[in-house]
Structures are given as structure tokens and as C-alpha cells.
Amino acid sequence: MAATTLPPTSTDATVPVQRDTTPKGLRWWRELGWRHVVTVAVLAFAFVPILYVVSSSLNPTGSLTGSNRLFSSISFDNYVELLTDPVHPYARWFVNTIVIATTTSVGTVLLGAAAAYAFSRFRFAGRRGGLLSLLLVQMFPQVLAYVAIFLLLVTLRDVFPAIGLGSQLGLILVYLGGALGVNTYLMYGFFNTVPKELDEAAKIDGASHAQIFFGIILRLVAPILAVVGLLSFVGVFSDFLIASIVLVDPDAQTLPVGLYQYVSQRFSEYWGVFAAGAVLAAIPVVLLFQFLQRYIVSGLTTGAVKG
């Protein structure tokens, strides 16, 4: 484990450094300087692929070989080609993905929050058992059952064409099947940190159950809702496996399915166009992360970690 190679000063932010007689520069280096060097090195590892793909997308030669000198020339040809290629409806994929991911994450947040609220606020028979079985069900993730999902959707196609194989609504419903589970746990931990006296006071003031839930509780747990919504959005945004099985028609496909076919069909000579597609696809998620960053950190740590 990399952590074992740590110099001793690393863990003790608060323990005062022992007064010694080493020169100031060396002391700065031992305490802080190496931290900057290490961080910059790791940042290089983290950013090379991103710089590379941005550079490729702007490189008019468009091939894999031509993309190796970063930012050697800049044009937007690849983006134009990407959005005008009639065989690969990138704009459609993009819209499909955003719509599917947004709907799923909103649904996941509502379903998950409602369940977590029930587990956190009510005491009922089967509560403990319910929590445990959620955990058990979650151990058999949907990705393992994709063969059965495929077979189920084949049957549903005959009964309800709108939610069967090939339908985007059907795919959303499949994703919502995973709304409870890990999400419920993350939220459950967070709901427990909101004092019960709040909802009891609201009840005395005459608020209905629905008013308490939507008006008070959901507002107080906003950070964890943001985290769950984001994780679900990103999960759906990145899902290749189930989407590739369910969405057959090219016009209905999502970015992972579409871009994968792009790459697998005509790899190296269309690299620039693919890179442009990758950059555009990454933008919404990266922006969302930056926007919700403070929620993510507090949500992940409060919900999951018992301090």
C-alpha cells in the first residue's frame, strides 16, 4: 500500500513540529514542499488523458497518429463533422442520455428518499428485516441479472410495447429498480442526523405528513439528495451494459452505446471526431461535479462514515 511509504510528519496536522535547528528552506521542504511536488505529479497522471483528448478533438488531422503532438494545431472541424454526420446521430444520443439520466436521477432521489424517511422515522414490524433484505438484494446487482432483464423486456415488449425491449422508458424503469438499496443506506444515515423534534413540532403546528416530508425534511437533507442524484445521474450516464442490451435502434441509443460503436467501427482514422464527442459528453458531468462539489464531500462523508 502506498500509504506505508509516508514520511512521519504526514499524519499529525496538529502536533507541533519539534523545534530544530535545520535551515528554514529545508524545514519548509520537509514539512510542505514535498507535498506540492507529489501532488503535482499525481495531477499530471490525472490530467494527461484529459489534455490528450481535448487536444485530439481540436486537431484537424483527426487521426490517432496526428493527435500525438498536443495542441499542435487547433480547429473545430471535428466538432462540425461530429454534429453533421448523418450515420451517427450524436446530437440525438446526447439528448437521449441527458433525458434518461435526468429522469432516472430525479426518480431515484424521490423513491430513495421516501424509503429512507420511512426507515428513519417510523418504527414498524419488519423494519430491521427490511433494511437487511435491501442490503442482501443489493448484493446481487442488476448488472449480474442483465440476461434476465433482457428476457423480461422481450416479454414486456409484447404486452406493453412502451416499456419493453428497445424503449427508453423501459430502460428508465429498469434503472429505477435500483433506486432503493445503497442509496437508501446513504440517505438513511443522513436522515437520522436530522432531529426528530423538528417534524414533531411541525406536526403540532398542523402540518400534514406530505407537508412535513416535502416541505421540511427534503430541504434539510438536500446535500445527500444532491449526492444520490449525482451518483445516479453519472451511473446512468456511464452505463454501457444494460443500455446496449435494451436500446437497439441507433436513434434511441445513449452516448456510451453510440460512441462505443463509433470507436469499434472506425477506430484510428476518426479519432478526432470521437475525441470531440468525448469532450462534449464529459462537459455536463464535470460541470455538475464542480457545481455540487461541497455537497458531494459532505454527503459522502456524513452519510457513509460514522464519525
Added chain:
Amino acid sequence: MTDTSTRPARTDSPAPPPGPPGRATGGSWWSRQEMTRGFWVKLVLVALVDALGVYGVLAAAALAQWGIVAFLAVALVVVNVVYFSKRMMPAKYLVPGLLFLLVYQVFVVLYTGWTAFTNYGDGHNSTQADAVEAILVQNETRLPDSPSYPLTVILSGDELGFAVVDTEGEAQVGTADEPLHRTDDATVEGGRVTAVEGWETLQFAQVLERQDEVFALRVPFSDDPNDGSVRTPDGSTGYVYVSTMEWDEAAGTITNTATGDVYTADQEVGSFVSEDGTELGTGWKVFVGLDNFTRVFSDSTLAGPFVGVLLWTFAFAILSVATTFGLGLFMAIVLNHPKVRGRKVYRSLLIVPYAFPAFLTALVWQGMLNRDFGFVNATLLGGASIPWLTDPWLAKIAVLVVNLWLGFPYMFLICTGALQSIPQEIYEAGKIDGAKPWRMFRSLTMPLLLVSTAPLLISSFAFNFNNFNVVYLLTEGGPDDLSAPVDVGATDILITFVYRLAFGGVNRQYGLACAVSILIFLIVASISAATFRKTRALEDLI
């Protein structure tokens, strides 16, 4: 919440205790509902659900999908009872999520389990009756002495049909789904049908336009598949095609009339088998018990690759957790010093890979690691020609590195949070006891950190055990092992192996794929359960 604790709802089962809404004492059910705005919203929503549900029941009943009918009926009753009851508060919050969970997780898991015990797959995907029909159709030929009929191609909507004049001069009409039958709606002029009520008759030019469909169309001659079908090679004359196979329903055998071979229905393997053991291509779905599971371990063509994949899956999952946690923790500690300038900037930059969608990462790295043109070889290594993705061992390393790139920011976030939640007083105490920093890291930081992150490490292990995206999108499981008797590659983990079995090649083996899925589940679940027990994480959680 005393009102809810007095009458508990059973949330661990799909059906809470039923009770007609109007049975409680004191006034009618209607007058006891509060007529608030919320009530009307509820009424509209439940009415919508009911309407959809009833539509579903009717549609499913029309197709004789009784399982769906039963599920929808129960679900409708549950929804109505729960939302119009004054009690069962927890159920009101749980039912929507539980319904989705039941269909798309619990049911599909059970269905996976059931399919694992069948021979479901290509060649075995339907009932015996369908298999008989398929076998007869595949072996149909035009008899040299078969009668010919004047034929007219007819069209209704998108459906093509044939109208013929039989030997007695009567008109008969039929489609692919409906065998030929006599009709009084047809007009016969000059020995051929010129018009059929409700159908459009196609002229020669129109037939040419859709000739592929017309020539492929086969209209069953009668309800008995042994009678064969009518087809047309030119759009104006119909010939009877009869199968060289003959189905004897009473004996359960199919006889090849040309060679005289007799194939008997074998319910054990779901195929028609002759005495010398040859199977006809199309079979049907049967229950095969533990065959799929025993095949995985004893079938020599499958057992070797399976064990190889299993070992690599463990190695991949363990190394992924170890490397990402190692780098994430290391970076968290590096930046957990109040005097480091720009900590905030560093932190938000470090999590950028986490924000980069995983499928893109794999595809981008696939380009970067290309042996001849990729950035890593051509630029970073100055024109080296290292086969990153085509050498079995290097491909494994590549998958791990890409997964490290993807995963360390998450661990970094978690560890940062966990480090900050460790109370600083214990370090003061440790200092008083004379502990050196390294000792404090080992005896204070690590144990406290592991207590809070262990559940996440377990779920990270489980996630990576099934990390389809990284492996499939980077290498497709390859480089393929061409010497192996089954379709398998060096970086295939179990989940991509399942994908190959189910959707990969020409021979889809759903039953076998599901059996491997079940094995993956058993492995992950037992490891998780054992570790959870050890860390007592469950007790902490509830």
C-alpha cells in the same frame, strides 16, 4: 409517531395486510377522507396508476401472460389499499420504490436463478410445439408433383397474404399467421381471385416492388404443420411445399421421409434425438437441473477457462481496491496539512477523473495505449512499440492502471472526510504517551480510518468484481486466448465472460450465462457477509 406504531405494516413482503378501506367503524369511507388539496392530488395519481394497471391487465390477459396479470392485480390492490388507508404510513413511503425493486431486481434475480437451471439459449428458446414447427419449416421443399394454384398477392395494412383458387374453383385466403381457409368475400374472375373484401390486391408492378417479402412468405396450408405451406416463386402461381420431416404427435417423433431416420423427443435435453444420437438443430427449453453448474466445473472445455477467469477476477478486484485506496489515502494525507497552500484547488482538481464519465475514460485510454499510434508509446515513451493491449500480461496491467486512474479520486474523497472526522485529541494523548508519528499512524489513524471506510472498501471490492465497463470498453476482455476451447480473453473477468456466453458469439447460452451469474453472486455475497460480520458494520448501520 404513536399512530403508526400501533398497527405495523409488513414492508418486507409485497402485500401488506389486506383490509377493505371501508370496514372501519364510523361513517362511510368517503366521508372520512379529508378533502384537502393533497387528497385530490393523491386521488388523481392513484387513478392514473389504476388506469395504467387495468390496461396492463387487459393487454397481458389477451396475450395469456398470466404471471404479469397476477402481479399487476396484486400491485393494484396494494396501491389502492395503502394510499386510501389512514394507517400504514411507512407503506405509503415504501410502496413505490418497492414495486420497482420487486420487478427489476428481485424478480430478475429469481428469473436468473430459474434460467440457470434450464438449457435456455439459441436452439432452445421456446416450447416443443414451436420447435416442431421450426423443424418442419426448415425442411420444406417443393414436391415435384405438387399441384399449382392460381395465386393473387393481397395486402392489408402491412400484412401480406395469398388468395388462391383451389382445385374445386373456390377462393381461399391466408396469411403467414393464418392458414388458408375458404372465404365468400372474394371475387373470382377468369379462374383467379381479383378482389377480396378488406384487402388490396397487388398488381404485378407492386409485387415486383416487394418481391423479397412476397417470395419469402409462406402461408400454412392447414392447421396441421405436416400439410406444409403454399409459396410462390413468381407472384402469380402458388405451389405446395411439404416438409421432408413428418411430425407424429401421438408417438412424439419426427421422421425424415427421405432417409427414414426417426427422431424421438427427448425431454431431458430438449431436442429430437435419433437412435444414433444425432440431434435436430432446433430444440426447446427444458429444466436441466444442475447441469449448467456442473458443466462449469467438470466440462473440460469450460472448467479451465472458468478457473482462469475466476482467479483474474479476484486479482483484479483486490488489486483495484488496494491501489485506489493506497493512492487515495496517500493523497488525502499529503493534503491534510493546514499549511499547504492551494489545498482547495488541489482537492478540486484531483477529483476531476472521478467526474470524467467512466466509459469515456476506457475508450480514451484505448486510443492512448494503441501500440502503433497511441500517445503513450509514440510520445511519452519516444516511439516505443509496447503491445499494451495485445499482450496478455501488459493488458492486465493496463486495465489496472486505467482503473486506478478512475478510482483513486473517490478514495481520496472518502479518506479526506474520514481523516477530518478523527478527533485531534487522541493525537495529543498519543503524544503524551510518547508515541512517534509513524506509530500514531499505524495505531491510531489506520484503525480509526478503517472502521469508517471498511464498508466502503467492501462495496468497492464488490463493484470492481463486476466492473464491466473498464474491462469491456478497454480491451473487450481480450487479447483473446485462441487456444482456449471457448470464447475467452486474458483480461476477461467473470461478468464479461457472462456477456460473451449470453450475447457474444453465434451460440447464445442464456442458461449457462445465468448459472455463472449465480456463481458470481454467491462468491461476492459470501465474501461481503464474512467481512461485514467481522467489521460489525451491520450493527453500526441499524
